Amino acid sequence: MKTILVLNGPNLNLLGQRQPETYGRETLADVERICRAACAEGYAIELKQSNHEGQIIDWIHAARETTCGIVINPAAFTHTSVAILDALNTYDPPVIEVHISQVHKREAFRHHSYVSHRADGVIAGLGTEGYAAAVRCICQLGWTRPAAIEGAPA
8 A cells, every 4th residue: 555645734733713714614634535535546645734843844754764645735834944845855756735725816925835846746726625636646647756857856
């Protein structure tokens, strides 16, 4: 069984309760259900959430040996964490960055993502369905990280 790690950053534990006009009413449990439904046969989802940057980094390090891809919604760490970028740069399988809201229609500080420097794809503004698209991209479509992307870490 191949495992896709779905990582969620700070405040996403309050998904469905916090700013539902921006992030919707689905909960993190709904995200997990959506991801499992999007998996192809032979794939599994491991969903984790933390409000702590170091914990997310530790999970990325551990994933190097146990997973075939990462779907990550770094939340506020998107705009601040060089440390998460550095951890992702040690990870070879595909990384898809997901944002529930369309960050480019929001405050200017949300337009920059450190994680995007490593991500093989970025999905923003599709609500929680963005997670399903990312999971399908990794498993159902048989997508592997393209080596020929200019500037992509080897």
